[in-house]
Amino acid sequence: xxxxxxxxxxxxxAVHRMGLGPIQRAAMVAKCLQIAVAMGLCMPSGxxxxxxxxxxxxxxxxxxxxxxxxxxxxxxxxxRGSGRLGGxxxxxxxxxxxxxxxxxxxxLPFKEPATIRSPFTLIMSTVxxxxxxxxxxxxxxxxxxxxxxxxxxDTEIAVSVPGPTILVKPGQTLxxxxxxxxxWPSPECGRLNLGFCRVNTTNLHTHGLHVSAQYNFQDDVFxxxxxxEQHTYKIDLxxxxxxxxxxxxxxxxxxxxxxxxxxxxxxxxxEDFSGALPKEFENMEEKVLMVSLIDGSSTVRTNGVFGQPVxxxxxxxxxxxxxxxxxxxxxxxxxVNGLYKPKMTIEHDKWYRFRIIYGAVELVTSVxxxxxxxxxxxxxxxxxxxxxxxxxxxxVDKLFFASGNRVDxxxxxKCVGMPPCSSHLVSxxxxxxxTPDETRAHAESDLDAFEKKGEAxxxxxxxxxxxxxxxxxxxxxxxxxxxxDIEAPVAAHHxxxxxxxxxxxxxxxxDLRRVPVPPxxxxxxxxxxxxxxxxxxxxxxTGGVAQGWQMKSMNEGPLARLNVGEVYQWYLRGPEGxxxxxxxxxxxxxxxxxxxxxxxxxxxxxxxxxxxKVGDWADTLLHGSGQAM
Numbered sequence: 001x002x003x004x005x006x007x008x009x010x011x012x013x014a015v016h017r018m019g020l021g022p023i024q025r026a027a028m029v030a031k032c033l034q035i036a037v038a039m040g041l042c043m044p045s046g047x048x049x050x051x052x053x054x055x056x057x058x059x060x061x062x063x064x065x066x067x068x069x070x071x072x073x074x075x076x077x078x079x080r081g082s083g084r085l086g087g088x089x090x091x092x093x094x095x096x097x098x099x100x101x102x103x104x105x106x107x108l109p110f111k112e113p114a115t116i117r118s119p120f121t122l123i124m125s126t127v128x129x130x131x132x133x134x135x136x137x138x139x140x141x142x143x144x145x146x147x148x149x150x151x152x153x154d155t156e157i158a159v160s161v162p163g164p165t166i167l168v169k170p171g172q173t174l175x176x177x178x179x180x181x182x183x184w185p186s187p188e189c190g191r192l193n194l195g196f197c198r199v200n201t202t203n204l205h206t207h208g209l210h211v212s213a214q215y216n217f218q219d220d221v222f223x224x225x226x227x228x229e230q231h232t233y234k235i236d237l238x239x240x241x242x243x244x245x246x247x248x249x250x251x252x253x254x255x256x257x258x259x260x261x262x263x264x265x266x267x268x269x270x271e272d273f274s275g276a277l278p279k280e281f282e283n284m285e286e287k288v289l290m291v292s293l294i295d296g297s298s299t300v301r302t303n304g305v306f307g308q309p310v311x312x313x314x315x316x317x318x319x320x321x322x323x324x325x326x327x328x329x330x331x332x333x334x335x336v337n338g339l340y341k342p343k344m345t346i347e348h349d350k351w352y353r354f355r356i357i358y359g360a361v362e363l364v365t366s367v368x369x370x371x372x373x374x375x376x377x378x379x380x381x382x383x384x385x386x387x388x389x390x391x392x393x394x395x396v397d398k399l400f401f402a403s404g405n406r407v408d409x410x411x412x413x414k415c416v417g418m419p420p421c422s423s424h425l426v427s428x429x430x431x432x433x434x435t436p437d438e439t440r441a442h443a444e445s446d447l448d449a450f451e452k453k454g455e456a457x458x459x460x461x462x463x464x465x466x467x468x469x470x471x472x473x474x475x476x477x478x479x480x481x482x483x484x485d486i487e488a489p490v491a492a493h494h495x496x497x498x499x500x501x502x503x504x505x506x507x508x509x510x511d512l513r514r515v516p517v518p519p520x521x522x523x524x525x526x527x528x529x530x531x532x533x534x535x536x537x538x539x540x541x542t543g544g545v546a547q548g549w550q551m552k553s554m555n556e557g558p559l560a561r562l563n564v565g566e567v568y569q570w571y572l573r574g575p576e577g578x579x580x581x582x583x584x585x586x587x588x589x590x591x592x593x594x595x596x597x598x599x600x601x602x603x604x605x606x607x608x609x610x611x612x613k614v615g616d617w618a619d620t621l622l623h624g625s626g627q628a629m
Contacts, residue, residue, distance in 0.1 A: 105132070105340065106340055106341045107341055107342070107343050107483065108339050108340075108342050108343070109342065109343055109345075110287075110336070110337070110339065110342040110343060110344035110345075110482070111337060111339070111342070112165070112287065112288050112337060113160070113162055113163070113164055113165045113266065113267065113288065113290060113337055113338075114150075114155070114157045114164045114165070115164060115165045115166075115167050116150050116152065116155055116157060116164045116165070116166060116167070117152075117166070117167050117168070118166075118168060118172065118173065118174045118175045118176065119152060119175035119176070119177075120150050120151065120152035120155070120175075120176060120177075121150060121151050121152065121176075121177045121178075121179055121230075122148055122149075122150050122163070122176050122177070122178050122179070122204070123148060123149040123150060123151070123159065123179045123181055124146060124147075124148060124178065124179065124180050124181060124182055124202050124225075124250070124259075124264065125146070125147065125148075125149055125159045125181040125182070126144045126145065126146055126147065126159070126182070126319065127144065127145060127147040127159045127160060127161060127263070128142055128143070128144050129142065129143060129144075129145055129161070129263075129294075130142040131294075131296065131329065141296075141322050141327055141329065142322055143319065143320050143321055143322050143327050144319045144320070144321075145161070145262040145263050145264075145308070145319055145320065146182065146258075146259050146262050146263065146264045146319065147159050147160060147161045147162075147163065147262075147263045147264055148160075148162075148163030148164070148264055148265075148266055149163070149164075150163065150164045160338060161263035161292060161335070161338040162263065162265050162266045162267070162290040162292060162337065162338060162359065163248075163264070163265060163266030164266055165266060165267040165268075165269060165288055165290075166248065166266065166267070166268045166269070167269050167271060168237060168268065168269070168270055168271070169237075169270070169271050170237055170238065170239055170240065170241040170242075170243070170270060170271075170273065171237060171238070171239035171241070172237055173234055173235065173236050173237070174206070174233065174234070174235040174236075174237065175232065175233070175234050175235075176204065176232070176233045176235070177230055177231070177232045177233075178202070178203070178204050178225055178230060178231050178232075178233065179230040180200070180201075180202050180225045180226065180227055180228065180229055180230065181228075182200035182202070182227045183200065183227050183228065184200065184227050184228075185200070186198050186199060186200035186201045186226070186227055187199070187315065187316040187317075189254060195254065195314070195552035196254055196255070196257065196258055196311050196314045196315035197254045197255070197315050197316070198224075198252065198254050198255050198315075199255050199258050199259070199312070199315040199316075199317040199319075200227045200255075200317075201224050201225065201226055201227065201252050201255060202224075202225050202250045202252050202255065202259060202264075203220075203221060203222075203223045203224060203225055203231070203250060203251055203252045204223075204233060204248060204249075204250065204251070205219060205221050205248065205249060205250070205251035205256075205593070206219050206235060206246065206248050206268060207246055207247050207248060207249060207268075207404060207593075207619075208244065208245075208246030208247065208268070208385060208386045208406070208596075208619055209235070209237065209241070209246055209268065209270070209594075210237075210238065210241055210242075210508055210594060210595065210596070211235050211236060211237060211238075211241075211594065212235075212236065212594075213593060213594050217232070217233055217234045217235075218233070218234070218235050218236070219233075219235055219593065219594065221251040221252075221253070221593070222253075224252060225252075237270065238506075240506040240507070241270055241506065242270070242386070242387060242388065242503070242505070242506055242509055243270050243271055243272030243273065243276060244269075244270050244383060244385075244386030244387060244388070244406075244408075245267070245268075245269060245355040245356075245357060245383065245386050245406045245408055246267070246268040246269075246270065246386045246406065247265055247266065247267050247268055247290070247357050247359055247404070247406070248265065248266055248267075248268055249264060249265040249266075249359065250264050254315070254552070255315070256361075257306075257311055257361045257362075258308070258311045258312060258315050258317065260359070260361055261293070261295075261308055261311065261360065261361035261362065262308050262312075262319070262320070263292060263338075265290070265292065265359040266290070267288055267290050267355070267357055269288075269355065270386070276503055276504070277501065277503065278499050278501050280351075280495050280498055280499060281353065281382070281410070281498075281501070284351055284352065284353045284410065285350075285352050285353070286352070286353045286354075286355060287344070287352055287353070287354050287355070288337070288355050288357075289336050289337065289354055289355065289356045289357070289482070290336070290337050290338075290357050290359055291334055291335070291336055291356060291357060291358050291359065291360070291365070291401070291481070292334075292335045292338070292359050292360055293332060293333070293334060293335070293360035293361075293362065293363060293477070294308070294332065294333045294335060295307035295308055295332045295362060295363070296308065296309060296327050296328065296329040296330075296331070296332075297309065297310070297328065297329070297330055297331075297332075297458075298310060298313070298326050298327070298328035299328070299330075306362065307332075307362075308320050309326040309327050309328060312326065313326050330458050331458045331459050332363065332458060332459050332460060332477060332479075333459065333479065334365070334427060334477055334479050334481040335481075336481060336482050341480065341481060341482070341483060342482060342483070343483045343484075343485055344482060344483065344484055344485070345484075345485045345487060346413060346484055346485070346486055346487070347486070347487060347488070347489040347490060347493070348413070348414055348415050348419040348421075348486050348487065348488055348489050349412060349413075349414050349489060349493055350412055350489060350493045351410050351411070351412045351493070351495055351498065352410070352411055352412065353382070353408065353409070353410055354408070354409050354410075354411055355406070355408055356399070356401070356406065356407050356408070356409070357405075357406045358401035358402070358403065358404065358405050358406070359404070360403055361403050362403070362474070363460065363474055363475055363476070363477050364400070364401060364402050364403075364469060364472065364474045364475075364476055364477070364622065365399075365400075365401045365427040365476065365477050366398060366399070366400055366401075366427055366428060366429060366467075366469060366476050367398065367399040367400075367401065367425060367426070367427050368397060368398045368399070368425070368426065368428075368431055369411075369413070369423055369424065369425055369426075370423060370424040370425070370426050370447055370480065372422075372423065372424075372447070373416065374415060374416055374417075374421035374422060374423070375413055375414060375415050375416060375421045375422065375423040375484075375486055376413065376414055376416065376423075377411060377412070377413040377414075377423055377484075378395070378411065378412055378413075379395070379396050379397065379399070379409045379410075379411050380392075380393030380394065380395055380396070380409060380410040380411070380498055381393060381394045381395075381396045381399075381407065381408070381409050381611070382408040382409060382410060383406075383407070383408040384405070384406070384407055384408075384616060384617070384618055385405060385406050385596060385617065385618045385619045385620060386406055386596075386619070387509055387596055387617040387618070388503045388505075389616065390502060390511060390615055390616075391500055391501075391502055392500070392501055392502070392503075393409075393410055393498050393500070394610060394613075395610065396409070396610050396611050397431070397610070398431065398467075398611060399611065400468050400469060400611055400612075400622075402474070402589040402620060402621075402622035403589055403591075403620070404589070404591060404619075404620045405618075405620050405622075410498060413484055413486050414486075415486055418488075419486055419487055419488045419489075420485065420486060420487045420488065421486045422483065422484055422485055422486060423483075423484040423486060424447065424480045424482065424483055424484065425480075425481060425482040425484070426447075426450070426478075426479065426480045426481065427476065427477045427478060427479055427481060428450065428461070428476070428478050429461040429462065429463060429464045429469075429476040429478065430464050447480060450478070450480070451479075451480055453478070459477060459478050459479045460475040460476065460477060460478060461475060461476050461478045462475060462476075463475070463476060463624065464476075464607075466605060466606050466607040467605055467606065467607035467624070468605055468607075468611060468612050468623055468624055469622075469623075469624050470605050470607075470624035471586055471624040471626075472586045472587075472622060472623075472624050473583075473586060473587050473588075474622070508595065508596075509596065509617060511598070511615065512567055512598050512600075513598070513600050513614075513615060515567050517567055517568065517569040519540070520539075521566060521567065521568045521569065522539075522540060522541050522568070522569045522570075522571075523537060523538060523539050523540065523541070523560060523568065523569075523570050523571070524537070524538040524540065524541055524542070524544075524546060524570065524571045524573065524576070525537055525559075525570050525571070525572050525573075525590065526538070526546050526548070526573060526574060526575045526576065526584065527572070527573075527574065527583065527584045527585060527587055527588050527590065528574070528575055528583070528587075533550055533551045533552070533588065534548060534549065534550050534551070535548045535549070535550075535551055535559070536548030536559075536575070537559035537560050538576075539560070541569070541571045542571070542576065543576075546575070546576065547559075569600070569629065570597075570629070571627070571628075571629055572584055572585050572590050572621070572627055572628045572629075573585075573626060573627035574587070574626055574627070583626050584626040584627050585621055585622055585623050585625075585626055585627065585628060586622070586623065586624050586625065586626040587626070588622075589620050589621060589622040590620070590621050590622075591619060591620045591621075592619050593619075595619075596617045596618060596619045597617065597618065597619070597621075598615065598616070598617050599612070599613075599614055599615065599616050599617075599618065599621070599628055599629075600614060600615075600629045601614065601628060601629035602614060602623065602625065602628045602629075603623075603625035603627070605623075605624050605625060
């Protein structure tokens with residue numbers, strides 16, 4: 001090794017000058033090569049000769065591309081340690097290789113993410129995912145993606161998709177040290193600036209929390225944590241913060257879609273005050289469902305949606321590769337807590353609280369229980385985007401999720417006869433018409449046909465003609481994604497019906513519909529069509545000139561300046577006076593940080609009017625009408 005390794009290799013020249021014996025020198029040179037590879041300075045050739053072990057920095061395997069042969073053995077036996085939270089091949093931590101996760105193993109038992117409380121260290125690293133039968137010849141396909149692990153004085157949580165669930169109470173401080181175990185290179189945008197770059201530079205956004213966005217230590221999306229660096233956030237939740245379901249993910253501009261869409265995300269639960277809810281809800285068994293999306297297509301879809309391999313390639317990243325090339329399989333898959341079509345065991349006629357988070361950056365879901373001859377399920381909505389309804393619960397038959405949406409529901413399923421029986425949660429553009437008794441017996445075969453149709457069409461469908469998502473640009477995921485095994489109750493359940501309730505609301509979430517808004521506080525936000533993803537603002541509801549820029553540019557300053565404590569009214573829509581009047585929020589979701597917003601006007605598109613109602617609060621809104629007040 002010492003004879004063939006070039007002296008240009010970092011550290012090797014110094015070894016040659018140390019006057020060591022041949023065996024010691026060979027061992028030292030090998031260690032130097034291992035360290036250089038781990039630092040992203042070298043790429044092993046995988047051949048018998050180490051003389052070409054170092055290539056140019058542009059060819060470095062910096063982020064977890066699977067290596068083969070001698071190169072893989074070099075890393076496996078040379079720089080792996082005993083820690084479970086290192087970067088593996090891609091994290092740059094120089095510790096244990098990333099865990100391998102076979103995410104397309106269907107029907108594994110449902111499990112929830114591990115939980116953790118502040119203070120703790122959140123570790124951005126890599127994990128290997130594998131999809132059996134997704135290669136071009138039907139072979140297993142494996143690749144690396146970015147994901148989170150965590151540790152504190154009492155707990156060590158392995159890197160996984162999703163990351164751990166963070167539990168916090170109102171009035172507490174979230175002290176999170178974000179450690180970036182990703183490695184260089186993290187390519188700049190360059191002159192072409194396709195919108196995606198700096199893929200290994202990261203930060204942290206607490207999506208939905210009503211907290212400060214002040215520079216550096218709070219929920220500041222302009223913090224940049226470079227590869228190998230760390231940053232400590234101290235995010236103060238006000239004592240009056242409403243309990244609710246939120247999530248966290250990276251928000252480093254130009255890299256957020258690559259990182260969060262690849263699985264770097266987790267749930268935040270702000271716990272309710274004792275006595276804030278009626279005892280029927282306070283004592284209800286809870287289940288967290290972090291729904292993420294795997295899109296393995298290397299082809300840009302016709303509606304402009306990019307799969308993860310496309311984003312990675314556009315950003316010149318080194319992940320999402322199998323055997324040296326970007327992965328490419330045509331279909332998409334919904335994961336629940338990182339599992340593919342898991343099986344959840346629930347009790348007959350028992351109410352559960354589901355906290356459902358759609359932690360994806362593309363496509364949308366329209367979720368409902370599948371009707372069959374054996375069971376029925378009832379959904380009562382409690383909250384949307386972490387904010388309780390003004391009057392809850394509300395009976396709904398379908399749930400709508402765009403990127404970042406959360407919905408809390410109470411759900412119970414019953415067997416038509418004696419338990420056990422089964423049911424499913426599915427996402428589909430249209431709810432099958434199987435309600436008449438004579439069609440109940442065909443429901444299970446209908447589900448099989450639905451799945452086969454989904455496989456033939458890459459598990460996506462165009463938006464329906466009616467309903468809240470009618471006419472949206474995004475495709476809707478079509479997949480049976482959660483199986484229920486409904487068993488006999490362990491004990492008698494005494495909740496016959498759920499009581500209506502209204503929580504005490506903090507001032508930032510009170511009903512504003514009757515509050516007069518002065519003209520200077522009225523404005524119009526225009527979301528353009530997908531050709532340039534431009535966002536504009538005008539200082540009046542109608543007329544005037546709207547000004548803005550493409551969303552990929554963040555250097556021109558704010559669209560508007562708002563005063564804390566004042567009420568504002570905005571008209572969300574497409575560009576005024578053009579044929580794209582109705583594009584707006586049917587083209588791209590509108591999302592606000594820190595402050596949720598209340599819907600005061602929204603067109604009813606029929607079919608599912610119970611889900612979206614005037615007066616509801618949200619922080620993310622996608623709707624087929626294209627506009628809202």
